[in-house]
Amino acid sequence: MLIVVVLFATVLLRAAIVMTFVYLMLPAKRVCPRCGAKLALIRHTLLRVLVPAVEHRWCLECGWSGVVRQAQSRVIKRAARS
Ligand SMILES: [Zn+2]
Numbered sequence: 001m002l003i004v005v006v007l008f009a010t011v012l013l014r015a016a017i018v019m020t021f022v023y024l025m026l027p028a029k030r031v032c033p034r035c036g037a038k039l040a041l042i043r044h045t046l047l048r049v050l051v052p053a054v055e056h057r058w059c060l061e062c063g064w065s066g067v068v069r070q071a072q073s074r075v076i077k078r079a080a081r082s
Pocket residue numbers: 032033034035036037059060061062063064
């Protein structure tokens with residue numbers, strides 16, 4: 001039983017490492033990586049619930065669409081508004 005727990009822990013650790021690197025590889029700026037234009041936010045309810053640290057954005061100039069890191073947390077945005 002102990003070996004199962006150890007193997008499961010290593011699988012979880014590998015998944016965490018991969019997700020961290022993928023998150024760090026995502027663009028953090030809100031400009032298009034192709035043309036440099038400002039990106040429009042596409043709201044996804046499921047993505048917002050499952051992975052709140054990323055946003056789906058779309059470039060109005062060249063049509064690029066992709067996932068970017070959230071530059072500022074929603075908590076900080078809410079605090080800044082009030
Ligand atoms: Zn673009």
